[in-house]
Amino acid sequence: MELTFAHWLYLVGTCLIIITMLVRQNVVVPAIVMSFLIGWVYNDSFLSGLQAIFQASLTAAGELFHIFLIIAIMTALLRSLKSIGSDEQMVIPFQKVMKNGHLSFWILVIVTYSLSLFFWPAPAVPLIGALLIPVAIKAGLPPIGAALAISLAGHGMALSSDYVLQVAPGLTASTSGIEASAVADQALLLSILSGMIALTIAYFMIRKSIVSPAKENVTNWENSGDKDSNIQVDEIEVKKGKHSKVFAALVPSTFLIIVLYVVLATFSTAIPAIEDGAGASIIGGAAILLLIAIALFRDYRKTLKEVSDHIVNGFVFAFKVMGLVIPIAGFFFMGSGDFSASILGVDDPTHAPAFLFDLVEASQHAIPDNVFITGFGILLLGMISGLDGSGFSGLPLIGSLSDAFAGSLGIDPATLAAIGQMGAIWVGGGTLVAWSPIIAIAGFAKINVIDLVRKSFIPVFIALTITTVVALLFL
Numbered sequence: 001m002e003l004t005f006a007h008w009l010y011l012v013g014t015c016l017i018i019i020t021m022l023v024r025q026n027v028v029v030p031a032i033v034m035s036f037l038i039g040w041v042y043n044d045s046f047l048s049g050l051q052a053i054f055q056a057s058l059t060a061a062g063e064l065f066h067i068f069l070i071i072a073i074m075t076a077l078l079r080s081l082k083s084i085g086s087d088e089q090m091v092i093p094f095q096k097v098m099k100n101g102h103l104s105f106w107i108l109v110i111v112t113y114s115l116s117l118f119f120w121p122a123p124a125v126p127l128i129g130a131l132l133i134p135v136a137i138k139a140g141l142p143p144i145g146a147a148l149a150i151s152l153a154g155h156g157m158a159l160s161s162d163y164v165l166q167v168a169p170g171l172t173a174s175t176s177g178i179e180a181s182a183v184a185d186q187a188l189l190l191s192i193l194s195g196m197i198a199l200t201i202a203y204f205m206i207r208k209s210i211v212s213p214a215k216e217n218v219t220n221w222e223n224s225g226d227k228d229s230n231i232q233v234d235e236i237e238v239k240k241g242k243h244s245k246v247f248a249a250l251v252p253s254t255f256l257i258i259v260l261y262v263v264l265a266t267f268s269t270a271i272p273a274i275e276d277g278a279g280a281s282i283i284g285g286a287a288i289l290l291l292i293a294i295a296l297f298r299d300y301r302k303t304l305k306e307v308s309d310h311i312v313n314g315f316v317f318a319f320k321v322m323g324l325v326i327p328i329a330g331f332f333f334m335g336s337g338d339f340s341a342s343i344l345g346v347d348d349p350t351h352a353p354a355f356l357f358d359l360v361e362a363s364q365h366a367i368p369d370n371v372f373i374t375g376f377g378i379l380l381l382g383m384i385s386g387l388d389g390s391g392f393s394g395l396p397l398i399g400s401l402s403d404a405f406a407g408s409l410g411i412d413p414a415t416l417a418a419i420g421q422m423g424a425i426w427v428g429g430g431t432l433v434a435w436s437p438i439i440a441i442a443g444f445a446k447i448n449v450i451d452l453v454r455k456s457f458i459p460v461f462i463a464l465t466i467t468t469v470v471a472l473l474f475l
Helices: 005-022 028-043 046-083 086-090 101-119 121-131 133-138 143-161 167-173 180-209 215-224 242-267 278-322 325-333 340-344 355-366 371-388 395-409 413-431 438-445 449-474
Strands: none
Touching (some): 005 028, 005 355, 028 325, 046 086, 046 242, 046 325, 046 340, 046 438, 086 242, 101 133, 101 242, 121 143, 121 242, 121 438, 133 143, 133 215, 143 167, 143 180, 143 413, 143 449, 167 180, 167 395, 167 413, 180 449, 242 278, 278 438, 325 340, 325 371, 355 371, 371 395, 371 413, 371 449
């Protein structure tokens, strides 16, 4: 395969974005500039470069809008619960368990891992973000600590094995002779090891910032979400009543029923099966109906206005949290053959460039015949493929490379494939890229997504390094 000048520009852009993030600067401008240059060079047209800037952001917005929507809906629901005082009533049962910030961190880990393992982190994050983050913060856990617990346990430890649904192992094994079940078994062991290492390091990193339990913790946290915004957010007038306790029980009960339904639909024939990813849609739809019901009970004469106001405020918050992520994601979507055709104006999608994966495939020849170099090379290739923000699109390539290298080196191909899967999903699935679903976690915790990525880098990097060494020595 021949790499073009546009390929090398894409590599330069990727390195530039990574370096810019490491020096704690905003990466929006580098992403936009490099998208323009690649579009210009690939089509040999200045106008095409201008169009690529717009099309890249438009494509990213379309692919990420479901995250915008779930943040907006859940934020609107939380505002409506606050308007009747149910938010305080709802967290009382959790307060009995989450007595301090230390316990709260590990409870968030257990709950997030359990839910995410059964039907992926995307539907679990809104539930946990809405119901448990405020309780954890009141108990003394800093917002960054809550976000780290949820991100590392869900999008890292649970998703990197995907042991229950086995979508990831299936993709990894799809282009090779490796059994998907073998990859899943190895990935489960590696994910638990890497997860516990990353979470332990993260806990000790934020341990000193844990404070004593106090209601002021939540008050300060809620106010911090809007202090940097130029948009004036209306104060919520609280009207408590008998219905406050009803909705405090009804909302979490509804979400619990949805969780049980999804699990039963997935693993039992007792109820009809649902489509993949339908859990988030069910949660979002239920949240909107609950939002309308709360408005009706609060003041039926103002239902139409209050529901609209809550949804508008929800979208304002969602775009404030995620808006800058769109052009960054657009650059990395340009590197995928699934999206580059629409971004670059290629008429035949089958001939669209896949800059990122072409570079990954071209680099495999530079890996020497050494067990540890090969193992870490596969890990690195997996991490690079995860930069597109999905973590899944590069798995077939990882599986085929692992199968090819394992034979000549005497390594278990399932182990090598699991190592690559760890790198791809821990990075892109994601804990280390700001344009992955991690933005939803940052949104619910009301922190900057780039800060969450930076805080996650050391725990994840150390965890993946140790896990790879252990896998190569003992598996």
